[in-house]
Amino acid sequence: MSGPLRLEQVSITLEGRMLIPPLSVQVDGGQILTLMGASGSGKSTLLSVLGGTMAPVFRVTGRVWIGEREVTDLPPERRRMGILFQDDLLFPHLSVGENLAFGLAASVRGRAASAARIDAALRDAGLAGFARRDPATLSGGQRARVALLRLLLAEPEALLLDEPFNKLDAAMRTDFRRFVFEHAQTAGLPVLMVTHDQADAEAAQGPVLELLQAPEGTPVIQRSSGSGSLRKDTEVRPGKVGLPLATEVRS
Amino acid sequence: MSAPHVAHSPLWLRQAPRLTVALFLVPIAAGLLGTVLPAFGWLPAIGGRSVSLAPWKALFSQPGIRDAIGLTLVTGLTATVLSVILVFGFCALVHGRRPGRAGRALIAPILATPHAAMAIGLGFLIAPSGWIVRLLSPWLTGWHQPPDIASVQDPHGIALTLGLLVKEVPYLLLMTITALGQVPAVRHMDAAAALGYGRTVAWVKPVLPQVYRQVRLPIYAVLTYALSVVDMALILGPSNPPTLSVLALRWFTSPDIRMYFPAAAAALLQLAIVLVSIGLWRGAETLVAHLGRRWIARGARGTLLEPLAGLSAIAVAGLAGLGVGSLAALAVWSFAAGWRFPDMLPAHWSARPWSGQIGTILWPLETTLVVALFASGCALLLGLACLEHEQRRGVAASSRTLWLLYVPLLVPQIAFLFGMQVLLTVFHLDGSLIAVIWSHLLFVLPYVFLSLADPWRALDKRYARTALSLGARPRRVFLRIKLPLLLRPVLIAAAVGVAVSVDQYLPTIFAGAGRIVTLTTEAVTLASGGDRRVTGVFGLLQSLIPLAVYGIALGVSGRNRFRRHALGAQS
Numbered sequence: 027m028s029g030p031l032r033l034e035q036v037s038i039t040l041e042g043r044m045l046i047p048p049l050s051v052q053v054d055g056g057q058i059l060t061l062m063g064a065s066g067s068g069k070s071t072l073l074s075v076l077g078g079t080m081a082p083v084f085r086v087t088g089r090v091w092i093g094e095r096e097v098t099d100l101p102p103e104r105r106r107m108g109i110l111f112q113d114d115l116l117f118p119h120l121s122v123g124e125n126l127a128f129g130l131a132a133s134v135r136g137r138a139a140s141a142a143r144i145d146a147a148l149r150d151a152g153l154a155g156f157a158r159r160d161p162a163t164l165s166g167g168q169r170a171r172v173a174l175l176r177l178l179l180a181e182p183e184a185l186l187l188d189e190p191f192n193k194l195d196a197a198m199r200t201d202f203r204r205f206v207f208e209h210a211q212t213a214g215l216p217v218l219m220v221t222h223d224q225a226d227a228e229a230a231q232g233p234v235l236e237l238l239q240a241p242e243g244t245p246v247i248q249r250s251s252g253s254g255s256l257r258k259d260t261e262v263r264p265g266k267v268g269l270p271l272a273t274e275v276r277s
Numbered sequence: 278m279s280a281p282h283v284a285h286s287p288l289w290l291r292q293a294p295r296l297t298v299a300l301f302l303v304p305i306a307a308g309l310l311g312t313v314l315p316a317f318g319w320l321p322a323i324g325g326r327s328v329s330l331a332p333w334k335a336l337f338s339q340p341g342i343r344d345a346i347g348l349t350l351v352t353g354l355t356a357t358v359l360s361v362i363l364v365f366g367f368c369a370l371v372h373g374r375r376p377g378r379a380g381r382a383l384i385a386p387i388l389a390t391p392h393a394a395m396a397i398g399l400g401f402l403i404a405p406s407g408w409i410v411r412l413l414s415p416w417l418t419g420w421h422q423p424p425d426i427a428s429v430q431d432p433h434g435i436a437l438t439l440g441l442l443v444k445e446v447p448y449l450l451l452m453t454i455t456a457l458g459q460v461p462a463v464r465h466m467d468a469a470a471a472l473g474y475g476r477t478v479a480w481v482k483p484v485l486p487q488v489y490r491q492v493r494l495p496i497y498a499v500l501t502y503a504l505s506v507v508d509m510a511l512i513l514g515p516s517n518p519p520t521l522s523v524l525a526l527r528w529f530t531s532p533d534i535r536m537y538f539p540a541a542a543a544a545l546l547q548l549a550i551v552l553v554s555i556g557l558w559r560g561a562e563t564l565v566a567h568l569g570r571r572w573i574a575r576g577a578r579g580t581l582l583e584p585l586a587g588l589s590a591i592a593v594a595g596l597a598g599l600g601v602g603s604l605a606a607l608a609v610w611s612f613a614a615g616w617r618f619p620d621m622l623p624a625h626w627s628a629r630p631w632s633g634q635i636g637t638i639l640w641p642l643e644t645t646l647v648v649a650l651f652a653s654g655c656a657l658l659l660g661l662a663c664l665e666h667e668q669r670r671g672v673a674a675s676s677r678t679l680w681l682l683y684v685p686l687l688v689p690q691i692a693f694l695f696g697m698q699v700l701l702t703v704f705h706l707d708g709s710l711i712a713v714i715w716s717h718l719l720f721v722l723p724y725v726f727l728s729l730a731d732p733w734r735a736l737d738k739r740y741a742r743t744a745l746s747l748g749a750r751p752r753r754v755f756l757r758i759k760l761p762l763l764l765r766p767v768l769i770a771a772a773v774g775v776a777v778s779v780d781q782y783l784p785t786i787f788a789g790a791g792r793i794v795t796l797t798t799e800a801v802t803l804a805s806g807g808d809r810r811v812t813g814v815f816g817l818l819q820s821l822i823p824l825a826v827y828g829i830a831l832g833v834s835g836r837n838r839f840r841r842h843a844l845g846a847q848s
Binding site (some may be wrong): 069074077078079080081082101102103104105108111113117118119128129131132133137176179180182186207273 | 387539670671672721737739740741742743744747748749750751757758762
């Protein structure tokens with residue numbers, strides 16, 4: 027069980043234009059926070075900021091914590107924030123097993139131990155015996171599962187999902203979504219998911235924030251549908267347009 | 278919150294771009310200065326201590342100087358203008374018809390062949406006693422003796438122009454094809470065709486303007502090269518008077534050191550000719566663009582262009598034939614035992630030209646390989662460091678950087694190599710292997726970088742982001758993910774580097790101070806002598822090295838564990 031993922035007044039500006047207005051939010055371990063919004067609205071940029079890999083053209087303020095650990099200024103490889111994209115991004119020059127070994131946390135020592143971990147993970151995902159396969163020979167659904175396994179073997183403390191179900195067909199989508207959510211909840215990870223699919227948001231059974239483009243000026247983030255609770259101090263700054271904002275939080 | 282992965286780049290990586298620029302701009306700047314000063318009489322080492330116009334008076338009082346300037350302009354401009362027209366005409370005709378693969382396979386060996394070797398081979402083809410005349414004699418021409426015509430080293434520089442065309446057309450073709458891949462050419466052609474435009478016009482009007490922007494720098498590089506080439510001019514050009522660069526080289530290497538002064542003036546004049554030509558070309562671009570815009574707007578379906586494009590395509594095919602034929606001529610001559618004049622092929626074949634030369638081949642071969650591998654290796658390291666730094670910082674290079682890279686290709690070699698030699702002398706580096714490697718690096722680096730940069734930048738950034746988020750340090754991401762995924766372009770870039778290094782003649786002569794002998798300098802020297810078999814051996818060997826290295830690069834990267842990567846797939 028990880029500590030909560032906490033954003034403190036995180037805002038992103040690109041060339042003077044505010045993409046993400048100051049956002050303070052806490053995602054508890056095992057909880058899935060969904061952020062929705064039109065494409066190009068800066069949702070994915072927020073994930074790259076949290077992951078520490080954004081381009082320097084973005085001006086970023088605020089702080090990010092996982093539990094008691096501040097990760098704001100850490101390089102990406104030391105943040106322990108796993109990220110899943112809509113493509114599986116399995117390294118094509120490595121076998122399935124090597125992909126998993128690449129992600130395997132350094133705490134697992136020894137060839138036998140890591141092979142055992144990898145086999146166990148594959149078995150658990152219904153992919154027993156796939157370790158030596160070329161990722162290109164796997165189906166889309168299988169590859170997606172391997173990508174999640176790889177991420178989990180790195181023992182992250184928070185999970186960032188960048189529309190990871192987008193490219194899967196409807197049937198596989200539901201399956202994989204359940205697979206991801208179950209694993210995240212078993213590991214007790216705070217999850218921040220970006221999507222524009224309402225079904226994703228409903229399946230997450232967590233709070234939903236919506237990033238709205240204001241006609242002029244600053245965009246607005248507001249609490250829309252969704253169940254689950256956000257902490258009291260969750261704050262979404264009002265933008266210029268005076269919409270009723272999600273500062274009202276049920277607890 | 279800054280981009281945290283930047284701060285963690287090691288110092289040497291952060292300094293890589295600066296180091297790279299310094300490594301190749303400093304010698305050029307210093308070299309230019311070292312040419313400008315003696316061009317105005319200042320070279321204390323040999324007693325020039327007063328600034329004057331005497332070198333220029335000496336230059337213009339040399340016999341044949343005016344003809345040399347005229348020859349330089351005519352050959353250089355003709356070769357460049359024709360190359361551009363032929364390449365565009367060819368592309369207009371064949372674009373979208375996909376003769377692609379076979380065409381590329383044909384131009385690859387021509388591209389890889391050094392200019393000197395190509396010039397020698399072309400000489401073997403078109404000389405009065407060359408292969409073409411032999412193929413046609415005596416049954417067609419009636420000649421039993423080589424005819425008394427100057428088909429190489431002709432006073433008008435036609436053979437030189439032809440040689441330039443054989444080498445530069447494939448280069449521009451490759452650049453144009455690459456650029457075409459970056460614009461929606463086929464869709465625009467289809468759209469124009471739907472409006473009733475014929476194939477060629479449908480290419481020229483909507484596609485060419487988009488492509489031109491991207492081939493502008495390569496065209497300037499060709500213009501510079503064609504105006505100032507030395508090795509090809511020595512082999513195919515007239516000797517009295519020769520082109521301006523050859524004249525300058527002759528004086529720089531003259532035993533009479535007072536000739537350094539007019540030589541420096543000639544080198545500076547050469548620079549001026551190139552810069553003015555580029556300026557004029559730029560002006561012509563604007564004019565053509567202006568007229569072209571009106572022509573395009575008039576909406577004429579002009580069918581006149583169609584036969585023109587057809588002619589261009591025939592000419593390009595002919596040039597490719599000459600290129601391949603030249604390589605074949607080198608090979609045939611190097612294994613000829615006896616080959617009397619009108620015979621189509623040698624009467625006897627023998628490996629003796631090769632075995633007899635082993636003693637003289639080995640040393641230049643080793644030098645050539647050492648210089649090429651080091652120059653290419655250094656260029657690769659610098660290029661990779663710059664690209665990796667750029668990605669870790671997350672900013673793309675500006676177009677200004679691209680211009681910087683092209684500097685060594687837009688300045689005539691003769692204009693700064695003498696000055697650079699003076700600089701090397703100061704550091705007691707002249708005539709050393711390091712000096713030669715460094716001088717090659719100036720030309721190897723741009724090509725290696727240009728061939729590496731596009732595939733490197735095209736790799737999906739999310740691979741690296743994923744790897745980082747899995748806890749891998751940037752160095753591990755570079756070594757375990759990026760490098761293996763980009764193995765093929767990396768090896769090809771290295772092969773390009775080797776080919777460019779093997780191509781260098783003038784830098785070897787100057788930086789090597791005449792003491793470093795490579796296959797290229799040896800081949801050029803032999804070309805003026807008599808024995809075609811020996812020359813053929815050196816010429817063929819010179820062109821086999823780049824080909825062999827390309828072969829190794831493709832072979833190694835093709836032996837990736839999962840076969841499909843041999844196709845360069847990235848996913």
